[in-house]
Amino acid sequence: MGQRNALFLISVVLLLTVGGCRKARGRQEAGKPADVNGTRIAAADSEPGNWMVHGRTYSEQRFSPLKQINDQNVSQLKLAWSYDLDTHRGQEATPLVVDGVMYFTSAWSKVFALDAGTGAVLWSYDPKVPREWGINACCDVVNRGVAAWNGKIYFGTLDGRLIALDAATGKPFWETLTIDRNSRYSITGAPRVVKGKVIIGNGGGEFGVRGYVSAYDCETGKLVWRFYTVPGDPSKPFESPILAQAARSWSGEWWKSGGGGTVWDAVVYDPELDLLYVGTGNGGPWTQKYRSPKGGDNLFTCSIIALRPDTGEYVWHYQEDATDDWDYDSAEQIILADISIESQPRKVLLQAPKNGFFYVIDRSNGTLISAKPFTYINWATGVDMKTGRPLESALARYTGNDPAPVVPGPLGAHSWQPMSYSPLTGLVYIPVNDVGFKYKSAENFEPKKLAANYGIDVVAAGMPQDPKIRKAILDTVKGKLVAWDPLQQKAAWVVERPGPWNGGTLSTAGNLVFEGTAAGNFEAYRAGTGEELWSFAAQTGVIAGPVTYAINGEQYVAVLAGWGGVFPLATGEVSFKSGRVRNISRMLVFKIDGTAALPALPVLQEPTLTPLKNRASVGTIRKGEQLFQRYCAACHGDVAVSGGVLPDLRYSSALENDEWFSDVLGGMLQSDGMVSFAKELSREDAADIRAYVIFRRNQSVTQRQSSAAKN
Numbered sequence: 100m101g102q103r104n105a106l107f108l109i110s111v112v113l114l115l116t117v118g119g120c121r122k123a124r125g126r127q128e129a130g131k132p133a134d135v136n137g138t139r140i141a142a143a144d145s146e147p148g149n150w151m152v153h154g155r156t157y158s159e160q161r162f163s164p165l166k167q168i169n170d171q172n173v174s175q176l177k178l179a180w181s182y183d184l185d186t187h188r189g190q191e192a193t194p195l196v197v198d199g200v201m202y203f204t205s206a207w208s209k210v211f212a213l214d215a216g217t218g219a220v221l222w223s224y225d226p227k228v229p230r231e232w233g234i235n236a237c238c239d240v241v242n243r244g245v246a247a248w249n250g251k252i253y254f255g256t257l258d259g260r261l262i263a264l265d266a267a268t269g270k271p272f273w274e275t276l277t278i279d280r281n282s283r284y285s286i287t288g289a290p291r292v293v294k295g296k297v298i299i300g301n302g303g304g305e306f307g308v309r310g311y312v313s314a315y316d317c318e319t320g321k322l323v324w325r326f327y328t329v330p331g332d333p334s335k336p337f338e339s340p341i342l343a344q345a346a347r348s349w350s351g352e353w354w355k356s357g358g359g360g361t362v363w364d365a366v367v368y369d370p371e372l373d374l375l376y377v378g379t380g381n382g383g384p385w386t387q388k389y390r391s392p393k394g395g396d397n398l399f400t401c402s403i404i405a406l407r408p409d410t411g412e413y414v415w416h417y418q419e420d421a422t423d424d425w426d427y428d429s430a431e432q433i434i435l436a437d438i439s440i441e442s443q444p445r446k447v448l449l450q451a452p453k454n455g456f457f458y459v460i461d462r463s464n465g466t467l468i469s470a471k472p473f474t475y476i477n478w479a480t481g482v483d484m485k486t487g488r489p490l491e492s493a494l495a496r497y498t499g500n501d502p503a504p505v506v507p508g509p510l511g512a513h514s515w516q517p518m519s520y521s522p523l524t525g526l527v528y529i530p531v532n533d534v535g536f537k538y539k540s541a542e543n544f545e546p547k548k549l550a551a552n553y554g555i556d557v558v559a560a561g562m563p564q565d566p567k568i569r570k571a572i573l574d575t576v577k578g579k580l581v582a583w584d585p586l587q588q589k590a591a592w593v594v595e596r597p598g599p600w601n602g603g604t605l606s607t608a609g610n611l612v613f614e615g616t617a618a619g620n621f622e623a624y625r626a627g628t629g630e631e632l633w634s635f636a637a638q639t640g641v642i643a644g645p646v647t648y649a650i651n652g653e654q655y656v657a658v659l660a661g662w663g664g665v666f667p668l669a670t671g672e673v674s675f676k677s678g679r680v681r682n683i684s685r686m687l688v689f690k691i692d693g694t695a696a697l698p699a700l701p702v703l704q705e706p707t708l709t710p711l712k713n714r715a716s717v718g719t720i721r722k723g724e725q726l727f728q729r730y731c732a733a734c735h736g737d738v739a740v741s742g743g744v745l746p747d748l749r750y751s752s753a754l755e756n757d758e759w760f761s762d763v764l765g766g767m768l769q770s771d772g773m774v775s776f777a778k779e780l781s782r783e784d785a786a787d788i789r790a791y792v793i794f795r796r797n798q799s800v801t802q803r804q805s806s807a808a809k810n
């Protein structure tokens with residue numbers, strides 16, 4: 100540390116001398132805010148008090164060398180400050196901390212700069228995302244963070260813009276549209292800056308888009324390159340030579356439905372090999388027969404692709420799920436590590452994608468080193484080491500008449516919640532989801548502009564009403580924190596959770612692992628053994644990735660709290676397994692012997708549910724169910740049970756009058772994100788949906804009465 104302090108002093112003196120007329124800002128270092136560059140990021144370990152990039156270092160290990168807070172004193176960790184947000188949707192961002200300033204995004208792509216020591220607001224920026232764009236987001240109106248470079252803060256907006264802000268003032272420096280607004284793209288991922296270029300992907304694989312990743316010049320906002328991850332219409336020239344090859348792995352008229360393969364989260368840079376790794380999402384629609392009817396591997400969906408960061412030129416790829424049928428994105432976080440395998444030093448990348456296999460891949464050439472399931476799965480028995488392809492089980496392809504209970508489901512055995520790798524323990528700390536899905540192909544699937552376009556039978560996938568079957572399904576839904584040994588390909592320890600969708604992890608040199616929980620806690624574990632050492636009642640679900648930093652030699656731990664994301668939005672009753680929390684969106688920051696406290700949680704009155712008259716026929720209710728599951732369930736919850744983030748329609752007063760039609764067809768609630776469905780739904784359709792929701796309301800009243808009678 101002595102040497103580091105000396106270097107630090109020298110750099111301060113240099114900065115003060117070189118930037119003579121710059122005002123000292125009274126923070127850790129002089130100079131302009133967010134003065135981040137490639138040299139600084141490459142040497143991030145020499146300034147562990149900062150968290151300058153999404154995963155702290157280029158390797159995105161989310162491991163911090165800080166150890167002032169450690170397994171001996173973490174029990175004294177207390178709230179230092181908190182900051183309440185004005186959005187009440189999922190909060191998924193990892194904050195950056197650069198020279199005493201914290202930068203992060205919230206739901207609806209808002210950006211905040213706070214004093215990292217006190218929580219005082221320096222500036223905030225609202226890009227004013229039109230709320231109606233929310234219908235193009237599969238998985239809540241979330242945002243996972245910013246990038247910092249040369250005095251600017253970069254972030255993507257839900258409606259597809261990339262914006263550069265002046266880090267000192269929060270004023271826009273440039274703004275550019277990265278998508279075609281006629282297609283249902285969205286941006287939720289954090290940009291990364293590599294060699295003066297901002298790299299940004301997008302999402303939309305559930306809505307008929309074609310995936311790509313783009314690089315923009317940091318200073319001018321001009322597009323430098325774009326790499327399409329799937330081929331377009333073969334009657335037109337391919338954008339890159341590799342796409343001509345990729346087109347041979349498709350059949351039918353895939354370009355009409357976009358193809359998918361979106362780069363919605365993982366983008367990692369290796370400065371030594373000068374390679375950029377991106378992860379790609381599922382093929383769209385999920386069901387391959389509606390995407391590429393005569394089969395084919397559908398390159399480069401569900402893949403890791405290595406590109407040259409200067410040009411976007413293709414170098415290699417590894418496809419994890421050829422012919423995806425399950426929404427098994429490979430867009431999840433990628434960690435770079437240099438580890439010794441059989442006494443040989445290897446440059447590897449580590450990924451635990453949705454499909455449930457933990458992959459160790461040689462990142463110089465894309466060769467598979469090992470792959471083993473990190474939790475229970477039933478869709479495959481292993482990965483063929485020669486071909487790198489999964490060895491599928493008999494039920495994987497859901498070809499029978501009955502829906503196939505495939506594990507994992509579209510939520511993934513692991514999704515975007517970041518994992519971390521401690522080089523000290525050699526373990527990867529993974530937030531694991533155990534939840535399957537009943538897959539059955541839709542009959543006569545047709546993509547729609549205002550609906551989710553999975554290509555599967557959304558009614559067959561819904562939660563059945565028989566209490567015994569429901570209980571049996573819910574019993575299988577679990578979550579856990581798994582400390583995975585990537586060399587042995589087995590768990591070193593496991594912490595069981597009541598349900599899935601727990602938070603991202605942070606590991607530190609203090610022998611600690613931090614993780615928030617869906618049940619509303621923020622916790623610390625001993626990294627070597629998994630012993631629980633500390634827990635804080637966060638009053639809400641915590642799903643984002645935590646960070647740690649230091650101000651004036653004092654270590655802090657920060658996490659963005661706030662329940663949401665696709666799990667509580669779409670899965671209805673299943674999401675209650677994790678803990679029925681409220682969404683209280685808030686930045687929480689801790690230090691040893693902090694003295695702040697959260698305000699008391701307001702008491703929530705459970706509204707009563709009374710039955711309503713329903714004269715609709717069984718046929719009408721069935722039709723309403725079909726439409727509800729296709730158009731409404733992605734936000735208001737499977738079979739009309741809301742997970743608590745968006746309104747539960749069973750309780751809606753609009754069920755009783757014509758306000759229902761103003762809301763569903765008239766766009767009355769457009770400013771809240773509830774668009775008009777008039778272009779695709781008739782008044783009769785809306786009435787059928789209402790009849791179904793009233794049916795579900797009355798069913799819920801009866802179920803509550805019978806369970807109350809039993810108690």
Ligand code: CA
Pocket residue numbers: 304305380381426428
């Ligand atoms: Ca997906």
